[in-house]
Amino acid sequence: MANDIKIRAWTEGDKANVKAIVFHPMETGLRKDKKTGKKIPAHYITEVVCEHNGNTVLKCNWGPGVSKNPFISFGFKGAKSGDTFTLSWKDNQGKSASQETKIS
Known part of the structure; x- marks a missing residue:
């Protein structure tokens, strides 16, 4: 999936700040299509991994309760x-994506 993650990472003193948005539908599997009345299949991110120079600094296990196009912000x-x-993610349908950036 191209261009599905936007990241901004910068330093302030000895701390790095990260803000990122992941463009993903995050469907719970409970909503119905308004035209057909059929349930929309579940499609959500299950794991997010954030790495600094190859070392994991944050790992999140997500589920269907996370909103569409989730935003994440943290420091280390x-x-x-x-x-x-x-930043990399995997979803319940086997799809995944990763985006790399340089910290400014």
Whole structure:
């Protein structure tokens, strides 16, 4: 999936700040299609992994209760400007994506 993650990562002193949005439908499997009346199949992110220079700094287990196009924001210590930050996700349908950026 192309362009489905946007990340901004920057340092403030000894702390890195990360803000990211993942473009994903996050369907619970409980809603019905208004035209057909049939249930829309469940399609949601199950795992998000955030890495700094290849080391995991955050791992989240999500489910159908997370909203469409989820936004995540957090901070961690030990990053420097120019370091690599990567966010990856997997969903319940076997799809996945990853986006890498340099910390500014």
